[in-house]
Structure formats: structure tokens, C-alpha cells
Amino acid sequence: CTETRRRNAAMTAPSAPSAPVTNEPPYSAFSQQYLRAHRPTLTPGNAAKISAVIALVFIPIGSWMLNTVNSLEEVVIRYDNLQGCVDGFFPTDAEAAAKYSYAGAGTTCTATARTKRALKAPVYVHYELSNFFQNHRAYARDLDYFKMMGNFDAGWDLCTTSTHKQTAAGDTISPCGVQAWSYFNDTFALQVDNVATAIDETNIAWPSDKKFKFGDFAPENMNTHAATRGGSVIQGNVDDDEHFITWMRMAAKSNFRKLWGRVDVDIPANTEVKFTITNRYNTYMFDGRKSIVLSENSFMGGKNYFLPALYLFIGVVCAAWSVICVFMSIARRRRPEQTTVG
Numbered sequence: 001c002t003e004t005r006r007r008n009a010a011m012t013a014p015s016a017p018s019a020p021v022t023n024e025p026p027y028s029a030f031s032q033q034y035l036r037a038h039r040p041t042l043t044p045g046n047a048a049k050i051s052a053v054i055a056l057v058f059i060p061i062g063s064w065m066l067n068t069v070n071s072l073e074e075v076v077i078r079y080d081n082l083q084g085c086v087d088g089f090f091p092t093d094a095e096a097a098a099k100y101s102y103a104g105a106g107t108t109c110t111a112t113a114r115t116k117r118a119l120k121a122p123v124y125v126h127y128e129l130s131n132f133f134q135n136h137r138a139y140a141r142d143l144d145y146f147k148m149m150g151n152f153d154a155g156w157d158l159c160t161t162s163t164h165k166q167t168a169a170g171d172t173i174s175p176c177g178v179q180a181w182s183y184f185n186d187t188f189a190l191q192v193d194n195v196a197t198a199i200d201e202t203n204i205a206w207p208s209d210k211k212f213k214f215g216d217f218a219p220e221n222m223n224t225h226a227a228t229r230g231g232s233v234i235q236g237n238v239d240d241d242e243h244f245i246t247w248m249r250m251a252a253k254s255n256f257r258k259l260w261g262r263v264d265v266d267i268p269a270n271t272e273v274k275f276t277i278t279n280r281y282n283t284y285m286f287d288g289r290k291s292i293v294l295s296e297n298s299f300m301g302g303k304n305y306f307l308p309a310l311y312l313f314i315g316v317v318c319a320a321w322s323v324i325c326v327f328m329s330i331a332r333r334r335r336p337e338q339t340t341v342g
Helices: 002-012 044-070 093-098 138-140 207-213 242-248 306-332
Strands: 074-078 107-116 125-129 186-193 193-197 256-263 272-279 289-295
Touching: 002 074, 074 107, 074 186, 207 242, 242 256, 256 289, 272 289
Parallel strands: none
Antiparallel strands: 074 289, 107 272, 125 256, 125 289, 186 193, 186 272
């Protein structure tokens, strides 16, 4: 009994107060920010050193990029203004005055150029359009992404222009929208020194676009009426026509190029290249220009001077700033006889 009373008394006795709970970190040099650190003052001398290092990195890289771009050969042939392409594009005077071809048959013409340097395979064939605003808001929004993927049960109707959603007879147009309606429809055949040369038109679209953005379904009533046709018709199912998939990837600027195909053989220097063109796409109504381009590629893409120019510009600016900072450092440096003790 005595043992039981002692045990009960111990259980009911007040316990010693515990230490208060706190989120305060343990006292250390790290928590108190006493660690050793190098804190350089951004003096003109230090700024000159930093700018010089940046210049020494960017200028050689920019020069190397510039040399790489200059080594690429490119042949650009504008063909919309060639006499053979223009003559007969508008069959009647009324169509010529309106700059609209109701039949849309177009013309067949040739465009010729001579290479200055050899083009090494693969040689990429692009068509180039100018003064064509694919980035215009009204153009960009007139597209139904769900239906383009083959999802017709989503309940959305995102195409904004009624004339590009239904025909005059009330039939549904699929794919709908002005982007699909304006699908580029010129075609090209190549001869190198009067020898027919194949243009490989496969694997020109992004694999992700083919897999995720375009569905496996047949088009309906798209550009089937000649009088209201805007461009080409889709060949096969939507996800099989890589020219259409390439066209539907919107360009960011009003002057742009899109890949048509590639030539898998070298084209020697001083060689005549001749394109036979089916000229159907009407750019005359908006004063646009059409060109066909042969170009080589590098790790930076085609013949584009933007990236090397950017590197050289940054390098030159940093080099100039480094020189200015050196003069500032010299001008602000105190002479020994000017130093006084207060």
C-alpha cells in the first residue's frame, strides 16, 4: 500500500517546466552571416576587367559564327514577277482589274539561276513569301485546335469566320479557318544542268506537330469550290500532308520562309539550276512577293546573320566600355602628393 501511494504521488506531482519551443536557428557563423566573403567594389578598374573578359569571349565566338554563316551558299530566285509567271495568271481583263482569278488555274513557268559556289547535300528548298501577315491577330485566331486534332466532340467552335466554316450550300468545312483556307499551293520541280533532280518532300514537318497537333481524319469541302478557293487542297488525311502541317506553323514576321523539301545530292559550283513552277498562289492582290530558295544549313540553321551580329555587337560594346573604364580609372587615380592625412 505504501508503495502504491508513492507511485500515485509521483504520477500526480507537477513536472518540471520544459524549454520553450522556438524556430531560432543555432548560433553559428553561417546563421549570423559571419562567413568570410569577397565583396569587390565595382570601381572603374574592376568594371574594365569584367567588360574585357566578356569582350574576349563574345568577339571570337561571334567571328567564328560569322565565318560559318559566310561559308554557307544560298540561291534566291524571285519568280512572281517573271514574265512567264505573270502572263495569263488573270485570264480576263475583269480578273486582272480585281487581281482575282476565279478559276485559279494559274500558270506554269520556269525560274533559272546559276550557283556561285557548290552546295553540299542536303540542300534545302524553301519558298519565301513577303508582305504576308500570318502573325495578324485575326488570321492567327481563326483556327480550331480541337477539330484540327480530330476531336469533333469537344463542344468548341473556335473558327471565327463563317465563310471558312461552311460552304454556301451549308456544308461543313474541315479543317476550318482562314489559315487552312489560305494554304500555299504552288509546286516546284528542279533541274540541275538540264537533268531532273528529285526533291524529297518527306519529313519536312516537326514530328511533334504530326503526332500531337494534327489528327488522322479526311478533310471535307476545303477549297473544293474554285471561285471561293483560297489555296490548295489537302492531300490524303490531314496528318499525312506535311506541306499543310508546315504551312500551319505560323510565321512571326511578314516576310518568311517555309520548308518545301530537300535535295539529297551535291550541286556543283557554276551550275545552272532551273525550277519549273506551277504558279497558282495569288500574291498579286496584296502586293506580295514569292521566291524559291536553295540553301545549305549549319548548326545555327540557314544563312542568317542575326546571331553572329548579336555576339559581335555585345563584344564590341563591352570592349569599348572596358577602354572607357580604363581611362576613368587613370583619370580618377590619386597622385601621392595629393594624398593628405586628416
